[in-house]
Amino acid sequence: MKIFDDIRLLRVTYLRGPNLWTYRSALEVWLDLGELEQHPSDQLPGFVDRLLALLPALEEHHCGVGERGGFIQRLRGGTWMGHVLEHVVIELLNLAGMPTGFGQTRSTSKTGIYRMVFRARDEAVARCALQQGHALLMAAINGRGFEVAAAVQAVRDAIDRAYLGPSTAHIVASATERRIPHLRLNDGNLVQLGHGKRQHRIWTAETDRTSAIAEGIARDKDLTKRLLAAVGVPVPEGRVAASAADAWDIAEDVGLPVAVKPSDGNHGRGVTLDLRTRDQIEAAFAVADAEGSEVIVERYIPGDEHRLLVVAGRMVAAARGEAAWVVGDGRSTVVELVEAQLNSDPRRGETEDHPLGRIRVREDGAILVDLRRQNLDPDDVPAAGRRVLIQRNGNVAIDCTDEVHPDFARIASLAARTVGLDIAGIDLVAQDITRPLRGQHAAVVEVNAGPGLLAHTKPAVGSPRPVGQAIIDHLFPPGDDGRIPIVGIAGGDAATPVARLVAWLLQLSGHHVGLACRDGLFLDTRRIDERDATRGDISERLLLNREVDAAVFENGAATILDEGLVYDRCRIGVVTDLDGAAALERHDIHAADDLPRVLRTQMDVVLADGIGVLNADDARIAALAEHCDGEVTLYATDAAALADHRERGGHAVLLREGRLWLCEGHAETPLNVRGRSPLPAAVLLPAVAAAWAFGLAPALLAAGLDTFDPQTPADIR
Incomplete structure (x- = not known):
């Protein structure tokens, strides 16, 4: 079998905006096919089959034929390797989760020299896909082995390094739907929407209208609670504890059971609920003290935890959490049961793209406290049929927007306005959020600045909510596209x-x-x-x-x-x-x-x-x-x-x-x-x-x- 020299990449140019090829950013590559100019795809024995064995989804590429399998027809009929590289790169991007539909390859005035271009939302990702696609194509031409999974993972890693987080990306996508332009201002999630004098800026779900004073208040849970109580928002009774012993004294004052949490923690870290004994409270104090600058002890409010998203004074979405349990089989440890029954859920993961977080039993102090209350350690084996509580309120990711009673929507709006936030996540505990506030125990337990949106855009259960649209409408009233002439x-x-x-x-x-x-x-x-x-x-x-x-x-x-x-x-x-x-x-x-x-x-x-x-x-x-x-x-x-x-x-x-x-x-x-x-x-x-x-x-x-x-x-x- 003849071995061909690599296709030479003569010049690679990132086109940041509208260009000769497309309205959008693209990567243009000048190629020298060398001797492969004389060997189109139909003249390389076994090449097409080797390529399809590596990338079977090329069957879905329509190419210029305009129908499924169109590109395969071009391959078997004979097409040049610049064109093939275009489709290989696009398929790698597709497999990595960044669907890319645009690509073109054109000859130049010099024999064997081609210009190939494909849609490129980010330069680093595009260059990585080009590198991997080039290597894959040469392996298929020369009959060498190639690890497609590793190539896809390399592109996926580049995407993870380069792209906006899911909350920011959702807001930007909503802006694009309104034809509002955007510019990324750093490697993170700081984005400018609009141009010049008409611009606004976002950083995840914070905006340039988000008050720094309000952010400071929201970080101080004790201050937030005092302000909310002053205006009539129901909050749990409690105060800051100076020590584990003080935590027990406060618990006796406010009445058992209690919740213990850090004053400036987030994402529920360090929060332990429904504590009824001195040992439990002192253990929970240590867990919370490791997370925040101060520790708050407050009366425990029974019920489900809810996250109500408020934008410009209006509740636009709501999600509910639920307890996470495992059932013993008489053979597996608690850790093994969590892996098999909870972490196996594909909705759970380490990234923000997963609506449910991965449960790490040994590393979560609140889980350890709850296990000890059930006389269990992570390595214990529960009896067959025994239900074991792992999290009292798991990730808040069950959409309940349409169920929220107006009383709770009003309370959430008042809480956000009291703190001074234009966008806020109001954490509220209620026994039944569908019923009026009167007659049930309920309280706002936290107000969050810059709340994550994933629970509302990709809920584990229920319908996604257009929260990005609400944020864009808040920044840009209807008819305002953020553009200067x-x-x-x-x-x-x-x-x-x-x-x-x-x-x-x-x-x-x-x-x-x-x-x-x-x-x-x-x-x-x-x-x-x-x-x-x-x-x-x-x-x-x-x-x-x-x-x-x-x-x-x-x-x-x-x-x-x-x-x-x-x-x-x-x-x-x-x-x-x-x-x-x-x-x-x-x-x-x-x-x-x-x-x-x-x-x-x-x-x-x-x-x-x-x-x-x-x-x-x-x-x-x-x-x-x-x-x-x-x-x-x-x-x-x-x-x-x-x-x-x-x-x-x-x-x-x-x-x-x-x-x-x-x-x-x-x-x-x-x-x-x-x-x-x-x-x-x-x-x-x-x-x-x-x-x-x-x-x-x-x-x-x-x-x-x-x-x-x-x-x-x-x-x-």
């Missing part, structure tokens, strides 16, 4: 002065304008960075700035090909010219005719209520109008180039006999500029068209042209 300008040499003139005109209209162009990064007229700001890592800073309420971005073809756009959509998109092809040979661009397919990216991202601005003097640019979801404004020095567009009632800007005219259908309005602008038509026309499309009045446009100084030093700071 963005003007994106794509083209060659003309794009930089056009961007600067547009920014000047928008600033005159009263906006705080951010500008990213080759001359640097500007806030209004102040340059804050001298580097080429068409780079995404620099230009993105405008979207982070809370002062910016309008932004102008220059995007050359190189920016689109090297990085993708820094924004997902824009209000105004401009394409000025097709200059610069000579500098793009490394992207297989050789002439101006190759550029429209690149620059159309700027038209692809124009919002449906936005406007595309195109140079009608170049028919190749004007033809990009078909890719614009919004309306189109054309500009030209040749009136004939605008005739059809104006006949249909379209907007246009015309330079005729040295004068600018704003055209709406057949109507024309002259732009009364005092002097003759020193700017060439290639700058004046697109800038005026973009600013007019933005909504600036003719008089303001004229004033802006009169006052703009193209010679203003670029180093103003």
Whole structure:
């Protein structure tokens, strides 16, 4: 059997935003097939069967055939290895739990060299999937063994390291449904929703509206309880214990049974319930003291524990916990029974993706205390048929939203507002949450800032609740998409002065304008960075700035090909010219005719209520109008180039006999500029068209042209 050299990965580029291939982030890979260029899939004996033995789910790939098994048809009919690698990588991502439906492979002008691209939500994950997919494919080609499970686990580990936690991811997904953009601000769960002045930030289920004072109160359980009691929220009687002996004294004062818990613990750690003897209470004190700064002893409230989620003063979801028991078989220890009867539940696990946590008997002090009360140790063997209590209130993960009586919803809302939290998890114990509060023992036992959402989004029992939608609606009222108006300008040499003139005109209209162009990064007229700001890592800073309420971005073809756009959509998109092809040979661009397919990216991202601005003097640019979801404004020095567009009632800007005219259908309005602008038509026309499309009045446009100084030093700071 012939052994082939590895396919060479010549260049790997992460495209962070809309690009030549797709609206979304992607990984582009340039491949050199080498001698495999002469050996498509149908000419490698046994290859297809070896590949399918490794990845049988490739049967589900439709490919261009458009039906299940379509890719297998392509394999058996003969397809090149770049295309095969694309599908292998996508399948590894699917198996790792990150479904990926988009991929393309295209030949270049050089024989054996291909460009392969696939959807990539995260660069590190995409690179890992590429590495593993490349190794798998070469193993299948050369008939070597390959551990698919290990490859999938490597990709899954990369996903676990890179991706947002489930609560944050749920909120971000809800924002995406509302077409609100997001930016991840760190390697954890700090996320910006929206852009510039319109943004809000979340950190898991905390928001930039979450009070630091309220967070501090919620961490102090004793203070929280005193404040709640003051406003009439039922809470258990109790106080802070200074020692184990003091804990017993408090228990005698408030009355047995009692609960003992740390004052600033979370997730139920260190909490022991229904304690009735001095030995139990002193043992529970030690468990709680190891978890928190102080220990609270309070009257035990019998009943089920519930988590009520309150957003902006309204209860939006509720979940209930239940006791966890095992039944003895006369042979197995308590630890073995827990493993077999509880931890075997697939809903239990170590990650936040599991609605139920794994029970660790030996490490949970509260469980050990409860076992001792039943005269058991972890290694004891309960008699056959004996029921053993493991957790009095297991993970709160049974949805009960529709069962909550209005009394309890009102109490939860009052508790959140009393502490001052915009989003709160209210832990409440009640015998029957479906009945009125009166006539039963019930109490709020804890108020949590930044509560986890998993119990509501993936309950162990019951229906998921759209809590992320409630949080997004709290931050962004209906109709608010969190976007500032963005003007994106794509083209060659003309794009930089056009961007600067547009920014000047928008600033005159009263906006705080951010500008990213080759001359640097500007806030209004102040340059804050001298580097080429068409780079995404620099230009993105405008979207982070809370002062910016309008932004102008220059995007050359190189920016689109090297990085993708820094924004997902824009209000105004401009394409000025097709200059610069000579500098793009490394992207297989050789002439101006190759550029429209690149620059159309700027038209692809124009919002449906936005406007595309195109140079009608170049028919190749004007033809990009078909890719614009919004309306189109054309500009030209040749009136004939605008005739059809104006006949249909379209907007246009015309330079005729040295004068600018704003055209709406057949109507024309002259732009009364005092002097003759020193700017060439290639700058004046697109800038005026973009600013007019933005909504600036003719008089303001004229004033802006009169006052703009193209010679203003670029180093103003």
